[in-house]
Amino acid sequence: MPGAGTDKTKTWVVAPGPVIVLVEPQIGENIGAAARVMANFGLSRLRLVKPRQGWPNPKAHMMAAGADRVLEGAELFDDLASAIADCSFVAACTARAHDQAKPVVSPEAAAERLAPLVAAGETTAVVFGRERNGLENDEVGLADAIVTFPVNPAFASLNLAQAVALVSYEWFKRTGSGLPFAMPVRSDPAPKEQIHAFFTNLERELEAVEFFRPPEKRETMTINLRNIFSRMQPSRQDIQTLHGVIMAIAEGRKGPARGGVLDGDEASLLRKLLAEHGDGRVPSERGPVRGLSRLLRRNPTEAERALWTALVADRRFAGRGFKRQVPVGPHIADLVSFPLRVVIDIAPPEEPAEAAQI
Template structure:
């Protein structure tokens, strides 16, 4: 049940529905994880419904190790997290998914092996399961509705694993087959607009004209225009002049 890839083993403890096993496999594979272990699945193994719901992540199920007990599933692990949203009366560190997966990466970097336990759909992990863990992962959910679907919990944890190891920019600009406009192109657009606005009598009164021109230039710079944007706006101005001349 060993793997060469340094990643945590996600252990599904007594899962009740094949659909949730398959959806969990898909959630894991979305974020680059493939080490699944399944403890005593209610409907046996292999499970056709799990394969159907995996939807492209069948390799996770193909590699999944199926065992009879939690103790067997975590036998080769040096640190174990248990996911649960209920108080257990057990003295253990309680961490967020973000913190847990950052710790998991640190443990793997030191040569350790991490497992994450996910409980069955109806009632979650039993105290006997949680007692085998080193720490508890708790998701900050609505306290009036704390129950999370098995695959959802797997997805949240897998996302945090991925996020802890990949630099994700908080914002990017997706350019659709074009580039940002150069300073000269924006300057020429500003000139064109000022020319047309001047002809329309926009810069009035004269005492405010200078401030109005500066405000317009500031607006063009703030918009981060693409070359396609600049061409479109030039076209708008030209068409407005043609329409006026035809009238």
């Protein structure tokens, strides 16, 4: 499995680009870090002028974090003139004004200047100086242009690898294929018909709780609500989720959990009412009776809550597929496990036979 952005299953970008030249880098870690950002942005040609700690350097490979092929292809030179001898255009990176009559450009402008030369097959280079004091005047004199960065003038010095990263990034912006990924589209945009149905349902539920007050502002409030969701440009899944949220709020929480609307005494009174109602004297009465039964199950006793907690938390029962308030034919069970083919009805000790039949 690929790590944080490193995926060895994908093709390594190999494309022409400017040579990166590091003049007398002081420590191997900075060379490795520079090689890493070169690899990030598709540059592979690295030249080193008299690295202070010698070459090859194991600490450079450690810091390169997988960009070993850049380090393995690095070329070693004794002076800057030799390192850029085959280059038709050279840009020198510096944070200091060297009082030389040379074009001073940003990294973005430098990439724009280099791109057609590289495309024509010419060898170009971008030169970076020492970590401590950068490039000397005579070294800048060998360049065709000066590259500098728009930074805080009171703290203009960049880490060597940071400077290489800025130039490499601007290069890859011009020559790369753009962003590597985009937001996935997991659901189509919601059609107006679905949005209209959602609004109708939302407004109906808001009307039920007297949200639109005063009445004369109802039209304005409705338009504002519709505009809120229209600006979202919701997908089909968004509307389905919002519809589920509205219905959950409107219908209340289901199952043996705290937060019911009845306390223990009220639940007991409801049980008695159900017992007195029995099976219902006419078919039309079965609906209200079942509705009251569902309300009771949304307001369980402490014993019922304890049972549900045991079924979902105890390792002997967890994962056995228990569900709450599942219809089985015309009957609404308290707890059901379809994998185990088990139906549990919770019957209080004082519950009469008539209530048990509901």
